[in-house]
Amino acid sequence: MQISFLLFPHVTQLDLTGPAQVLSRLPDAKVELVGKTSDAVPTDAGFPLLPTATFDTAGTPDILCVPGGFGVTGAMEDEATLAWLRHTAEQAQWITSVCTGALVLGAAGLLRGYRATTHWASHEWLAAFGAIPVKERVVFDRNRVTGGGVTAGIDFGLALAARIAGEDHARFIQLSLEYDPAPPFDAGSPDKASSATLERYQKLVARFASDRAARYQAAADRLQRRE
Template sequence: MDIVIPLFRLFEPLDAVGPYELLANVPGARVHFVAPEPGRVADVLGAMKVDVRTRYSEIESCDVLLVPGGAGARLMLNDTEFIDWVRRIHETTRFTTSVCTGALILGKAGLLKGLTATTHWMAMDDLETFGATYTAERVVRHDKILTSAGVSAGIDLALGLCALLSDELTARAIQLFTEYDPQPPYDSGSLATATPEVVARARELAAG
């Protein structure tokens, strides 16, 4: 069972590493990181660099494609070769998935047209330019296409995938093994609960 996660310059680290942590524990799963070119890929926060040995074009099929987001996802929208590869790989997958602004890449590839989908709340308008309808749900599934909201939502998506790729008992065991039992100290994790002041501060932080 091959799970492919493309990394690109300025990817959001938790988008990729969170799902990787869970999916790598699915029996029979083999997780492959791929990149535009073999070498060291730096995340958007700057401190984490991942050595990736495989160019994405070397992958002709996979069971699961998981596309992370980050500032680099927007840059990849202009990479016609990469977008064509995503579209082509989608034809071979059991599940094509995205985390955060990775949904914009699926949208650019034409995979979300006419569907409801989710992404980071700051990218909702961008998502709809690709013919999708944004929803604030944390994870959205349409047949084999799954999208998840910002950053940490990828862990929820991955846990659901664990069940789809194995069974619910295994998924629950992976949840326990990773001790995924979120109990955040604040209730500001979505636009529905965050105050206007928190939203404004989040926008300031995102702007750098």
């Protein structure tokens, strides 16, 4: 079971490492972190991840997964990245994403006509890439599987593991990871967070990704011209 995660600068590492930890426990699993080059890739957590393969050397995956993070705008603008995704998706059994990685799949033209989800703060942009937005934590549509924001990647991994190896094995993975969430606060969605917390998040986005909406729109426009 070959599992390939796209690795790009300023990825949210938990979008990748959460589902990677789960999916690595599928029978005969092999996880690859695929970068444009073999250079270490900075994450938004302040530490780098090292690719285990490049676009030129990566194997043909059974599962292709695109994580998210503030770096998705750069990935959406990089034609080599989009070309690799299109080529790889032709051969993969499962084409998947976590968080705003869905928008990278969208920019590659891989979600048109598919039901999908993403991080709540970017959910409205799914339709711009021809996807059908669904506000659920994990969404399956044929061989497309998308997870919501960040921590939803663990749920995504378990749900996909159940489809591939059966629910009993997925339950075994859950137990082995002691995945028994009991968050100390009930503020994990915009519907539950206070207005002050929500405003603080919006200021963070304005600081680190003030041009995000414009770059999302430009990527959607490029896809439309290509098609």
